[in-house]
Amino acid sequence: MARNEDTSIENRHVFVAAKTGGGKSQLMRNHIVPAKGVRAVFWDPDKDHRCNHYSNRRQFLTALAKADKARKPFRVGWCGDSDKATFAWWCDAVWRILDGEFDTWIVTEELADLDMLNRVIPAYNTLSKRSRKYGGILVGNTQRIQEVPKTFVTQAAEVWIGLHEHQDANYIEKMTGLKREEVEQLKPLSFFKKENGQWVRSGTVYRKFGNSSGKRNQFKR
Numbered sequence: 001m002a003r004n005e006d007t008s009i010e011n012r013h014v015f016v017a018a019k020t021g022g023g024k025s026q027l028m029r030n031h032i033v034p035a036k037g038v039r040a041v042f043w044d045p046d047k048d049h050r051c052n053h054y055s056n057r058r059q060f061l062t063a064l065a066k067a068d069k070a071r072k073p074f075r076v077g078w079c080g081d082s083d084k085a086t087f088a089w090w091c092d093a094v095w096r097i098l099d100g101e102f103d104t105w106i107v108t109e110e111l112a113d114l115d116m117l118n119r120v121i122p123a124y125n126t127l128s129k130r131s132r133k134y135g136g137i138l139v140g141n142t143q144r145i146q147e148v149p150k151t152f153v154t155q156a157a158e159v160w161i162g163l164h165e166h167q168d169a170n171y172i173e174k175m176t177g178l179k180r181e182e183v184e185q186l187k188p189l190s191f192f193k194k195e196n197g198q199w200v201r202s203g204t205v206y207r208k209f210g211n212s213s214g215k216r217n218q219f220k221r
Contacts, residue, residue, distance in 0.1 A: 002134040004100035011132050011157045016141040016191075017172075018162025023189035023204060024141045025049070025109065027160060030204045032139055033105050039067075040105035041094050042077030043087065048109055055080030061093060068097040084121060087114050091123035098134035106131065108140040112147035120149055128155060146171050159194040160202070162186055 014032055018024040025048040033040060035050065041064065042049050052075060054060035060078055067074035078090050098104055106127060114121065120128070127138055128151070142148050145168055153159055153175065161172060161183060169183040178192055178199055186192070190203040 002095055002098035002100075002131070002136075005133045006100035006135070007133055009100065009132055009135060011155075013128070013132070013138040013156045014140070014158045014160070015153050015156035016139070016160040016162070017145040017153075017164070018141075018143060018160075018191070019164050019168070020143045021188055022143070022162035022164075022186075023191075023206075024143070024160075024162060026189065026206060027162070027191060027204045028107065028139060028141065030207060032160075033107055036075075037073050038105055039073055039102055040075045040107060041097070042075070043090055043108040044077040044079055045082040046109065047077075047079050049075075049077060049107060051075035051077035053077045053079040057089070064093060064097055068099070071102070082113065084114055088121050088123045091121065091127055094136075095123065095126055095131070098131055098136050100134045103135045103137060104131075106136050106138045108138070110142060111140045111152065112142040112144040115147075116149060117147050120151075128152070144168070150175065161192045161194075161199075162190065163188060 016024045016027060029049060040051065042051050044051070044053065047053055052063060054063060064076050067076055080086065094106055116124070127136060131138055140152060145164070161176065161178060163186040164172060164183050166184060169180040172178055172183055173180040189205060192199045193202040
């Protein structure tokens with residue numbers, strides 16, 4: 001069970017969307033999730049992030065509990081089964097180690113694959129709505145923005161939109177106000193970032209494992 005509630009912690013959730021090859025995982029590694037010096041847990045079936053990966057449930061839970069008990073930075077990831085039942089189990093495991101005395105980065109890759117358009121998995125809904133008070137920073141991405149609930153976008157404090165195809169770009173224009181033509185003209189690794197209610201151009205560069213210094217953490221409190 002999450003502990004040490006702190007209602008003064010602001011919402012720092014992040015949502016990233018771009019078509020395959022658009023650079024969303026690269027962006028997350030380079031600019032969003034610090035590479036060290038923080039607590040971070042990953043839903044990472046394709047091993048896009050540098051962390052200690054586990055595909056066995058017991059080993060994952062043991063590693064996560066041990067890391068939490070040590071009260072030190074850690075990076076623990078799941079790379080096993082990626083079905084909805086496993087994701088619900090993973091979310092529940094993350095919820096149990098959240099601690100309002102520490103920030104915990106909760107990184108979820110390819111949300112559209114989890115088929116939550118019509119019904120959000122309850123355990124993920126808990127993380128989305130309640131983890132903020134326990135230091136949770138929920139970071140999610142997708143390459144198919146039309147296949148995730150709108151609340152994933154609207155409830156995020158920071159939103160990054162990268163290159164999309166025509167149909168998705170139309171949807172993005174209706175939902176966010178970003179012009180379809182501008183979205184379609186983005187290059188790989190280029191993004192629009194919503195900052196203080198305004199969209200600004202931004203981007204990243206290719207690195208195998210970015211942000212290795214661990215010094216970039218724009219969500220300090």
